[in-house]
Amino acid sequence: MADHLQLPPQPVGEIDPITLEILRHALQAIPDEIESDVSRTAYSPLIYEYKDYAIGLIDTEGRLIAHSRGGIPLFMANVLGLAILDGLVCYRRDEIHPGDVFISNWSETFGQHLNNVTMYTPIYADDEGRELIAFMAVLTHWMDVGGRYVGSSASNDTTDIWQEGIQFRSVKIRSRGEPVPEMYRIIEINTRFPEMVLGDLAAQLSACIKGRALYENLLRRYGKDVVTCATHTIWKQSAEAAAAAVRSIPDGTYQASAFLDNDGVVMDKRIIIDISVKIDGERFIVDFSNVSEQVRGPFNSGYFGGGMSAARLAFKYLTTPMEATNQGSFAPLEIILPDGKFMSARPGAALARYGSPLPTVIDTILKAMAPAVPERVIAAHHGQAGSHRFQGKLDNGRLFSNLDTAHGGWGASQGRDGAGPFKTVSHGDTRDVPVEMQESAYPLRIDHIGFKTDTGGPGEFRGGLGVEKRYTVLNACNLTVTFVRHDCPAWGLLGGGGGSSAIIEIHRASGEKLGPFLKVCDIELWKDDRVVIITGGGGGYKSAHLRDPQRVAGDVMRGLVSTDAARGIYGVAITPQFTVDEAATARLRAAAGDLL
């Protein structure tokens, strides 16, 4: 599937191993260098802390030459290359000139929310601008691109793409090095945060220009043919490494399923994630034929932005996790995904929360593969982006939007308790916004943030714990919350118990209690209302009765597991001095053994 993503059959020419290694370093250095600039000049916390961006060099076939190490891993399914390929549909080659810069967020190229705007600029092999050879591309998450809700994608109930903001289908914002003022005017009046969006756009633009210069330097120094040959050789090597990793998986068809609670609009219908993976020699085929159809609410994604992205991420976790990512990394991967599924939505579908289901999709692929490669997987993680966003007016009348997402427990594995709290498998080097910064900038106080006892899935190795966070509202504002995985919490592996689900509650100053709930859209909060968000824990590994009682005692002493859970779930009796009551423990575990 997807011909344009294929590798060339063979690298052109030969390259000596030393030059190859030098170019490998040099090519990777370009997006990595640009990355530090982007995150340091950005205005939106989604870029500088959340790292919601992607930076890459793309060839004229849309193939990924090099990709930044940081950023959101989800974009690796080549959002950049697809935007460029669509640009090459919109413009003839003779309509593209040196110094042109394009932007694109058209929902039909990739199928993610409209905040993800790719900017790209052509790179030429010669000084005269005749031979187009590559593009420098930078995607960033724009704070707001219009639509029904502040932040555009902070929606649980939009039902088509036009409710979610403005779309640009590969339009020039610079032409031959000169800004196109009309485009800037369009952008400025179509966002609720013009200062931030234009600031981020400036950062994105200098990143494109700087990256282009760096690649041009490389071409000049080593010659186009050598750089191209090195690129193709690197792809081939990455493809070989990935193929070797697939070959080491026993052939067979592996299946798993999971689900999400609902689509935010039709509240009584689950989104089914029923997946099978077929391993056949070097082929790794993910079959999504049995997942739910496209949904009415905003939890859809496109073929590439949804199904392909999730499959690629899971594949990367399972095959060559420590290698740099490029076009070759995914060569053995194929997906079967008919049109019109919620991960391959048709044009016009609402996409605002495209990312919410994907961590569960990735978890499910890992779950399917667990019997085949138990040493390469962990139990399920809390599995949700869990966005919670306060928005309103500051005292000075300025609009604010304080977005945070869930971090929770990760799954346990052989020999290791689950780690965390981290964001999801779709995230990477994404940092939390410090409490001190939030309290200084927004009318909120955070009263507590810490591990929640007994949320980690029980097991010989315990799942990581969920996090409890308590807010007090200091000034009227609105809250939007999006959680998706209540009825299908993180599962354990090989007999390990599941982690607990996320819970959100509102305690009004008046004494009224709302919730627990998973989703609310722009609910009004008043002074002294309190919001409690407890995120989920990770799944456990093997039976809790196999856990070393000393480790259980340690967990109880640290307050990670309660004495009751130690007794009732782990079968371990803990004394008030946090030591193990050996005799009582033996009795408890023997009794449980009788039941088995």
Place this chain on the structure above:
Amino acid sequence: MRIFAVDTGGTFTDMAAYDSSQNRIVCSKSLTTYDDLTDGILTTFDKSGVVLAGEGIFKHGTTIVINALLQRSASGIALVTTRGFRDVLEMARGNRPVPFDLFYERSAPLVPRELRYEIDERMDGQGKVLRPPRRDEVDALAGELKALGIAAVAVSFLNSYINPEHEQLVGEWLRAALPDVFVTCGTDLTREWYEYERTATAAANAYVGPQMNGYVRLLGAKLTYRDFTGKFYLMGSNGGVVSADRALREPIMLVESGPVGGCIGAAAYARDLGIDNVLAFDMGGTTAKCALIEKGQFDVKPVYYVGGYDYGFPVRGAVIDIVEVSAGGGSIAWLDETRRLHLGPRSAGSTPGPACYGRGGTEPTITDANAVLGRISPDAFLGGEMHLDIAAAQRAINDKIVKPYGLVGESELLRMAAGMISIATVIMAGSIKRVSVERGRDPRDYALFAYGGGGPLHAVDLARELHIPTVIVPPEPGNFSAIGMLLADVRRDRAETVILPLVDASLQRIGSEFQRLEALLREELQSETGSSEIATERQAEMRYRGQVHSLLTPCQNFGDVAELRRVFEDLYLRRYGHVEQKNPVEIVSLHVIGRTSVGKPDLASLRAESPAGEPSRRVCMVYFAGSAAKLATAVYRRHELPDGFTADGPALIQEYGSTTLVGVGDHFTVGRLGEIRITVGGA
């Protein structure tokens, strides 16, 4: 005036001693003694016959702090936080810097959960008291800590950056109740916001406090036993020394104590030689390090990651801005299963060491490649103290690289050895780009100042790679870290988060805040050194409103807001390539640096008299990748080269502890301070 500087490194303890009455520097080296580090220190004096007794200044760089943190050699450390926030230390920032590793885990917190306590107090986000701490609660806690035999306590409260009152109060109460326990507050160490970073810093300071106290007291006692009656300073990470008293309270300031000396030395040379722009480049056995020096000043960065960004934890405080990469003489080259050639991060270290050391090493290292190519002479290594086994080096490269590629013959061996050097060059060039290009600097505008055992051997390759026109090699490059320490001032940095718009109405507040910080610094430095000659320097972290990252902007003598904005925007443009003229600018924090000199040697004293007579000149064969052949190369002894001596490359200049390589088309001159200055051809 007598000054002693001792740098305890991983392999060697280096000493440099200066006596102004003789205007002379004596250097000495001895093996680091891990059982008791002070033994190795005193051995350097015994070996060189330098007498400690009497007045003087003793400066000491040590890796004891970083080692304690990396090896987790302490226990019984407690943390006290605001109610509701004891897990901040463990939750960190919730990020996974290694994105595709399902098994990723950050290194464990320095204080386990059962020793993290909460106190019922609260300051709001604007610094207003919501709930004051209660003495009875703190006293009860102190009783519990005492019963547990806790050795050190860190106190870190939410929003203390804006109002440290509660933190200081609780710190005092704990000190009063626990006189034998090391107590530290986050705001004693940093007044900048971000609760995780500040808490991690406080925990790290508490963690190393007891050990550092033991060490400093032991060394102090040993110095006293040798009748040393002068002052004792330690090398701080900020590029200045700190008094032993301060080091006892704030040991975390010594976290990057080791590599600082060389940078100070490089800065002093650059000033004396009148070179504005210098890249300090230090290559040792396992890593190469690089720092940018402009007008004799180096930058400090506000955060340092112990154990690296990927797995480690942050420490706030001024740390000299050094980029370090895994490329040293001992770095091992290897092929992976897809036959890709890698270098490092594994190093052969000193045991077994590179194959050519003949101590059983079989894996090819950079030193082996240098030996095979003829760039280091088998009989002149460490002044002839160690003979190099060239055949073993050839065997290692042949077996591990040449043969697996299906190649044979001497020319392929040489080509692969040269390739290993090229890869090391690219990796090291990466570190130089990170401190220069990423900060908006063009390396071509800089001179490369090379030292450390391997720096002078690799400098011209690196300079050519980056088009740097000039390389400078100081005298005693192998001992340069200790020499740099001789030159160090006492330095203290203070920074506070103060968020203000950059408008006229803020100017008065900015001025008074700076004055307050300067007064604090003067008082501290005066009590530390007894000197009232204190120079201060003002800087501010600035950004466009709405951004989070900021740029450290000098604001020494600005007239008005427009001028300050211009300084900021010049820096911004240089670094990022664009400015945003429409957007308002704001100040995030104010920084003041205070310096006071405790006496320093004259650089000219570093070398012996310019030698008379014609220097000897041998010829040997050295392989040069650019010519793809072995070329006849002149070999000089450095101590025989008089001032003003000049010659063309290719050449090797040998001395104890280092060899300088001058390439084909290069040209070198010996300068007035004894430095070798190489004009790089084709750069």
